[in-house]
Amino acid sequence: MAVLLAMLGAMMLTGAGAASAADRPVQAPAITAASLPNFAALVKRYGAAVVNISVTREVAQMGIQLPPGIAPDNPLAPFLARRVIGNREEVSLGSGFIVGADGIILTNRHVVADAAAVDVKLTDKREFRGRVIGSDPVSDVAVIRIDARNLPTVVTGDPARTEVGDWVMAIGSPYGFANTVTQGIVSAKSRALPGERAIPFIQTDVPINPGNSGGPLFDLNGRVIAINSMIYSKTGGYQGLAFAIPIDIALDVKDQLLQTGKVTRGRLGVALQEVSQALARSFGLRHSDGALITMVEPGGPGAQAGLQAGDVVLAIDGKTVADSADLLGTVAGMRPGRVADLLVWRAGRASHLQATVGAFDSGDAPGGEAQGLARFGLALRPANEQERRQLGVSQGLVIEQASGAAARAGLRAGDVVLSVNGAPVANAGALVGEIERARGTAALLVQRGGTRLYVAVEPG
Template identity: 70%
Template sequence: MTAAKRGGERGSARKTVRAAIFVALASMGAGVAASAARAAVTDDAAAATVAAVAAPSAGSGAGSGSAQIVLPNFASLAKRYGPAVVNISVTHEVTQMGVQLPPGIAPGNPLAPFLARRVIGNREEVSLGSGFIVSADGYILTNRHVVGDASVVDVKLTDKREFKGKVVGTDALSDIALIKIDADDLPVVVTGKPQRVEVGDWVMAIGSPYGFANTVTSGIVSAKSRSLPGEAYVPFIQTDVPINPGNSGGPLFDLRGRVVAINSMIFSKTGGYQGLSFAIPIDVALDVKDQLLKTGHVSRGWLGVNLQEVSQALARSFGLDKPDGALISVVDPRGPAAKAGLQAGDVVLAVDGHDVDDSVDLLTTVAKIRPGQKADLLVWRAGHGTHMSVAVGELDSNGGAATNASAVPPTRLGIVVRPLSVAEQQRLGLDHGLLIEQVAGRATRIGLKPGDIVLSVNGTPVASLDQLADELRQLHDNAALLIQRGNTRVYLPFDPA
């Protein structure tokens, strides 16, 4: 075969590939243009920096159908708002245990196992994350898991200025932390409304993955109002934006340059990005910020129920037209819902006139209600709807009932528990223990699960709710929880700090 023929075939192949790419891009045009049109509705200088259009190419006939696709260009957005994104580092001491041999005894010596002694020491670890400035006088939002239990963190700006940041407050349930640095006239982000974001919209993230500051990545919104295990009070925005360790706490921008969420976590089997990233809506974070500044803690409404989703089969069995609402599976006997007459098997369809789509929607809606305030619930029971008034209780920061609410006593673990019934004790062969019905936040992170039975705290058996609360309240150092799970017993460590 001659070189000319080979070149001709390659040229033909290239034309075929180009044609295929053009057809694929043309088919994307309508969606990209729609995203740009939404961005242009409330356009300002920032919005004008991003173009995503599908328009007839120059010189083409009106009916030719040819299109020129220009994908979003995030360069101007990154240049304008990148300086408001900061790098956060936290240095903390980690206790570690090792083995020490006497001088002259090598590890391979037969006597080494008998002469070795265990030693405890500390080493420093540095964790990295991201954050962004929300006010020119130095307030910064980030994730709680980025700052951990630190009271002071190191904050570095893109202009290489470094500050000691004070942790103003944190909220475990939303995983939000507020930091203050001593500076003025700082660059700030502009916040948007997550409700306006639609699945398929383009979004951009800026953060410090693996310590590489001001790294820009982009993608689309994959889903909204995602519920994740142990994170029931956050309706996450799911994206396919490449996010890796160090991106946590960084902003997620829409095409108008508005921050719509805080990048918080990824789903990964390798520890790195695998196409599933989750972000906390910015309205949730701003509400936490305002409460931390005003009162130093976050207050949420609470019903005292366990919930599950309404499937199509369950909807048919209840006589519902469609699988909407939140199904109550357990009612805390001393909680607000029980006092109002709610029962297991009730389906909550609306709160104060606002439709409830699912269990996450109900939890987040009730959480926004001021404790003590009455809420009107539309409840589906026995084939018809009825309105019920509930005096909303208060949720504590760990996911249980607050101490001033008439409900299951709170635990510093973030669990809802109840005593074992006589029948359960007989079946399990136990004379004490508390059954975990619900977990959130810290409880999930240390490995607790619904159905676990708490038997003891640091060797002290627990037989009542008050006893568990007392034991946890007295802790000042690491504790060991003895848990029965099925037919096995395991100890789980718990740091009360």
Template identity: 70%
Template sequence: MCVVAASFCVSTASAAVSDDAVGGAVPPTGAAQIVLPDFASLAKRYGPAVVNISVTHEVTQMGVQLPPGIAPGNPLAPFLARRVIGNREEVSLGSGFIVTADGYILTNRHVVGDANVVDVKLTDKREFKGKVVGTDALSDVALIKIDADDLPVVVTGNPQRVDVGDWVMAIGSPYGFANTVTSGIVSAKSRSLPGEAYVPFIQTDVPINPGNSGGPLFDLRGRVVAINSMIYSKTGGYQGLSFAIPIDVALDVKDQLLKTGHVSRGWLGISLQEVSQALARSFGLAKPDGALISVVDPRGPAARAGMQAGDVVLAVDGHDIDDSVDLLTTVAKIRPGKNADLLVWRDGHAMHMSVAVGELDSNGGSAANASAAPPSRLGIVVRPLSTVEQQRLGLDHGLLIEQVTGRATRIGLKAGDIVLSVNGTPVASLDQLVVELRQLHDNAALLIQRGNARVYLPFDPA
């Protein structure tokens, strides 16, 4: 659990729960007709398609070793101690759900990590070795395959038809308690989260805890509308804010992984910021809608089309743009190489511009849009080292810290530091840093280059 047009799957059992089937308790004669959600029927019908996932992986840990005969309380201990790095096995738990009767399962990327094989357990107690077909770091979606047939499957729905205030239900394995059912309402839609620019999250107040990650979020017709992915918490446990990945995003990732083995997204080569009311007035806009371009990558598609810093993108191919996340997700859905028509506000008037959309490098090489690692996890703004900087410093990877706030200051990070690795895993892109921070369950060691020296700094993900 992280703390902070697709085809439809058809159930092998029967169609989704109908309106008539989603009944509730019958009130006494003369009482007001209050229909309550029938969560029991939904859980009984679709619970068998939810699976428990466990992954065993090695975790790098740091420790201190003293010479023989030197006790920790010895005054010389701090001078004689040496740091040692070792590995230990750790089991992480998560959830998933079966989307095809022949064994394809959707879950979160941070649940499976870098594993190739995972353990999958069904509600009927059958256990399988699951193969990781593919993962996508930017959406945090993973696809698993188990060798089985005639499996129970979920029915997928349309997240666009889910409204704020609607009842929803989650099934998962919080803390390893398999097939736990929780419920709540949709709190918000198209929610933007730091460091998660390509997913318009559905926010709910459904109780979600570690182990729920990757499990389904159902509407009252029994259709999966999202994948439970993360919570916002200061304690590591549920505090009323849960976030889920819309199922159409996940199904698109699934289809691309099956077809090509990787996920392709459109890319413009721009950095964005929101249009505030004050900025809208200064630009002569009637309302604070659209996405303001703050930086244009001189090598990117937007620069080649003549776009400039200060342009406000109001629409793409006729789709009105509400904010920067809306622009990123809209462009990401466009096939690279295709021309997109952008309605742009410049110098007090609107104009149409045609841009040949490029392809976003999912490893971060072209992700000029994503300029900051998630401050909710660490409190830093970073960027990849340029080629010139790498040559000057003699490095082939690393992230330069440009701003430091909050917890990053407390653990000793400074602007100008270069993040080289997390728990021994080199980080060369923003996406890699996001993925590594997501997977942390225990204290981590950040390897930092500061000037000509290198130093490890501890980071507690709690």
């Protein structure tokens, strides 16, 4: 065995000596600690602007109710039982980050959707009741405000400057473990996902788990380039595929929600599909870039511009269209009324069409009657004439159901709300508006039987 090994070694040495310098493999540069990114400095500088979000929801559940004195094992129980619908509280966790020193926070819409209460905890252990200013289902972005000032904030960057392969870092609360730091690289850009084609996601391999949603994705300069939103997983946990919403889209949503209470996007009014290699050849195209129009909305912006089914949009305002998601995202980012120049391939020829971008409203601002009442846990109706006469009032709202924040405050079904912070309330919208304006604890004057009392309610 020793002889064999020696001979093998000699043969290897001889072969190596005979090889030319050009044939020798190039040695990869050694990786040293100095060449790796220093995430610790970024965490120290910007970690305090990341928050932990706890959301309480009222979840309906069906149960069985038995008459008093009837035990569940009573033979008559199955015949005497009746189904009842009640509510139970469910708590979920998410992440967010402060973008305004006056208490403005960005997170995901799915983190705070249908919330009865939103509680925000800072790294210095302070806790605040959050108020959802608005949210956008298309981008999955939501804006929260807390009643605080001089807060630490993140610095935002330009996602367009981020390259595939760049190092990135996430801070969030996976499974409730607040301010957990993970890192990875950008795996892909402008990734289109099923049902989410208007958003060009940034794909990373950063370990993201439930609870990370809504947290920031940082570049190596400490600038937030995206909001961590979702993962692709067959187990429910991290499997190497994470997707984040570019921060420029999120900031645009935030600005629109704060200014107008809604989010308006551009639209062309066309249905699109991808251009396969086979379709490209059939259309006489050299490449499969572009977006193929399959349907044009009658009277819509595309129809008015002269677009037709079968057209392939190759470029918009001089920018090459890679695929249908690229065109959707570009148009969505345009303001309605803007005139866009479309390079269109039709019948073997390219031509330019001018399209005036239409409007599509997708965002919403809580505070509307239905959403506000659901958040406070109230079901109301105006008092009828007989009830008003019996109470000796000109207006009032009868509580038909109280749950969540309303029930915790002590409100009951049958109570009649007469005023909020001294302001009479004639309808549900007025009540919600007065509670919202309180920006703290609201005092509701309530008639209960023959007694009037005040009940303190905190906006959820």
